[in-house]
Amino acid sequence: MVTNPGEATTEPEGGPVRHIPVLLAEVLEALVPEPGKVILDGTFGAGGYTTAILDAGADVVALDRDPTAIASGQALVAQYSGRLSLVRSQFSKLADHAPEGGLDGVVLDIGVSSMQIDEAERGFSFQKNGPLDMRMSKHGVSAADVVNHAKVSDLTRIFGFLGEEKQPGRIARAIEKRRASEAFATTRELANLIETVNPRKAKDKIHPATRVFQALRIFVNDELGELAQALFAAERALKPGGRLVVVTFHSLEDRIVKQFFADRSGKASGSRHLPMVEAKAAIFQPIGRSMISASEAEAEINPRARSAKLRAGIRSDAPPRSADMSIFDLPDLASLAKMGA
Structure with a gap:
């Protein structure tokens, strides 16, 4: 998988990128794949992690x-x-595909694949003009549906939270004005409008539309919700001693993974203003450092690795807890069901 196509503040989206698995050596060290083990790769993409795990002797x-x-x-x-x-x-449904005895490892590489970015007809890239789509599964509500039918207030929240866009309201109102006379159909149409509202400055490293495209893709595919549910599913599917390894490319994704491992660590929590919350049995023990990022050498070879962060834990024999989404403190965004054409 590749970093989110307009993600972060490093590389602009859309250029042809040869697939290179990010943090591969670190992922394998954390997973410890070997003959006799069954490991689930929840984000197959171009098969980079899967191939390396198979070559190490584990089944996938x-x-x-x-x-x-x-x-x-x-x-x-x-x-x-x-x-x-x-x-x-x-x-998010990975537990449905685990063997009866449980999994020895789960690896998740969160983002959109280079194959998807390179296919203009998928609508992930504004540097390659195509239909405004962005659906990973090719089904359901598209980015065009959201842009053409969502309320201005909803667009503002989506752009501001999921894209961390600095001018979400201005862009949302400009979209509303334009779609009143002509609906958005292509990636280039939306990108051009955003650039008109928020012109690119010489010092800018990314295109003005990058964050909006990121927000739309995350929203259309419910990526944060999928990630949260996948973590709960891994908790259920891993056998004691099994390993969960997650690579993220965006601060929102990393925050979800960090909060999950913190909640499942078994440590008591509280503050000087509130009473301590009783410690619960640890479900995951951290593997090595709490977070690993790419080395300067890897980032130079593979620019999309610059924002990558790896977190990992080992499953204990404690029973799984309920899938309580409140631990992630995610805001309620608009419903996709209301945005179909």
Whole structure:
């Protein structure tokens, strides 16, 4: 998988990027794949992690909700006959695909794949003009539906929270004005409007539309909700001693993973203003440092690794807890169901 296409504040989205697995050595060190183990790769993409895990001797169950990724991975299934199971599924449902005895490891690489970015017809990139789509599964409400039908207040919240856009209201109002006479249909139409509202300055490292495109993609695919549910699913699916490894590229994603591991650490919590909350049994013990980032050498070879962060933990034998979304403190955003054309 590749970093979010307009993500962060380093690389602009849309250029052709050869797929290079991020933090691969660190992921393998945390997972410890070896013969006899079954590891689930919840974000198959171009198969970078899966191939390395198979080469290390473990068997793999790999998931992806993109039918294109599933089709592209069939050659790998044949190559590792019997050792790779490739399933079209959201990674939030990974527990449904775990073997009866549980998993020895789960790895999640959060983001959108380079294959998706490079396909103009998928609508992820504004540097390649195509339909304003952004649906990883190719089903459901598209980015065009959101842009053309969402309330201005909802667009403002989506751009501001999910994209960390500094001018969300101005952009939302400009969208409302334009769509009243002509609906948005392509990525370039939206990007051009945003650049008109928020012109690019010489010092800017990214295109003015980058954060809005990021926000739309995260919203359309419910990426934060999917990640949160995937963490709960991994908690249920891992056997004692199993390892959960998550690589994120965006601060919102990393915050969710950090909060999850903190909540499952078993430490008592509280503050000087509130009584201590009784400690619960630890469900995960951290592996090494709490967070690992890419080295300068890797970031130079693979620019999209600059924002990558890895967090990992080892599953204890404590029973799983309830999937309580309140631990992530995510805001209520608009409903996708109300935005279909």
